[in-house]
Amino acid sequence: MARMKFLCDADRCIECNACVTACKNEHEVPWGINRRRVVTINDGKPGERSVTMACMHCTDAPCAAVCPVNCFYTTADGVVLHSKDLCIGCGYCFYACPFGAPQYPKVGNFGSRGKMDKCTYCAGGPEADGSREEYEKYGANRLAEGKLPLCAEMCSTKSLLAGDGEIIAQIYKERVMKRGYGSGAWGWKTAYRETIES
Numbered sequence: 001m002a003r004m005k006f007l008c009d010a011d012r013c014i015e016c017n018a019c020v021t022a023c024k025n026e027h028e029v030p031w032g033i034n035r036r037r038v039v040t041i042n043d044g045k046p047g048e049r050s051v052t053m054a055c056m057h058c059t060d061a062p063c064a065a066v067c068p069v070n071c072f073y074t075t076a077d078g079v080v081l082h083s084k085d086l087c088i089g090c091g092y093c094f095y096a097c098p099f100g101a102p103q104y105p106k107v108g109n110f111g112s113r114g115k116m117d118k119c120t121y122c123a124g125g126p127e128a129d130g131s132r133e134e135y136e137k138y139g140a141n142r143l144a145e146g147k148l149p150l151c152a153e154m155c156s157t158k159s160l161l162a163g164d165g166e167i168i169a170q171i172y173k174e175r176v177m178k179r180g181y182g183s184g185a186w187g188w189k190t191a192y193r194e195t196i197e198s
Contacts, residue, residue, distance in 0.1 A: 002164035003078040004121060004143075006152070007172055008051045008186040011179070012159035015040060015050040019151035019160050023054075026122070026150045027139025033103045035119040036151050049186075052151070052160050055080065055101035055119035056191035063093035063102060071116075077143075078165075079121040084137050087115045098190050121162070122149040169196045 015038050023029065023036045036054040057080045064072035064080065071086035072093070093116060094102040104113035124141030127134035134141060142150060152162035161168040169185075173196060176182035185196050 002166075004057065004163065005078070005165035005168060005188075005192060006054070006056055006121075006149075007161040007168045007188060008053075009159045009161070009172060009175060009182075010041075010049040010051050010184065010186045011175075011182065012157040013038070013050040013052060014157055014159070016156060018154045018156060019052050022150045022154035023119070026142075027120075029117070029139070030105060033105060033117050035101075035103065035117065051186045052155075053099055053101075053187070054151070055097075055121075056099055056187050057119075057121055058191040059193055062096040062098065066092040066096040068092065073126075075123065079123045079143070081120055081123060081125055081138075082116065082118070083126050084115040084117075085126075089113045089115055091116075099187060119149075122147070165192070172196055 017038050020034065020036050020038060027035070029035055036052060038050055038052050040048060040050045042048045057078060061072060061074070061080045068090060069086050069088055071083045072080060074080050089104065091113065101118045102116045103118060104116060106113045120138050122140060122142035124134045124144065125138035127137065129141050129144040142148065149162045152160045161171060172185050189195050
């Protein structure tokens with residue numbers, strides 16, 4: 001089975017926020033929660049880059065390692081999901097995540113911030129695929145329909161890639177060879193503990 005991954009080609013991102021809007025609309029994400037966001041690095045300086053950030057569905061996910069109630073699990077295709085029924089809102093996952101992916105509906109102390117929310121790779125949650133309960137808690141389950149995450153499908157420059165890790169790594173390698181340079185597959189080494197060799 002394919003290992004699903006995200007890749008953001010920072011040389012292509014134009015900071016249009018189509019990925020952010022697509023995610024919020026597809027999943028009816030509540031106000032104040034951003035499962036995906038675009039961040040500009042070195043804003044206004046030479047070498048400025050924009051990258052789209054969300055849960056990278058890490059190999060050996062640090063959020064899962066620190067969760068005291070084991071609400072995280074990894075699917076057969078490598079997508080890191082969580083159970084909102086088990087989450088106690090402690091915030092440990094937020095502090096462990098190198099990408100700042102876990103989000104909370106309220107600001108507060110331990111347990112008072114509500115259930116954690118994060119990118120699901122458009123794969124729903126532990127409830128039955130396509131059920132109303134799954135949609136209300138986690139949003140659309142596009143993976144069960146044979147589709148890829150909408151954020152990547154809506155990316156006009158194809159900066160954001162999603163799918164089988166080997167295939168998107170090959171696409172990135174071909175881009176780097178054609179351009180003659182690459183500023184890096186943002187987040188890839190941190191999330192998946194490997195590099196993309198060209």
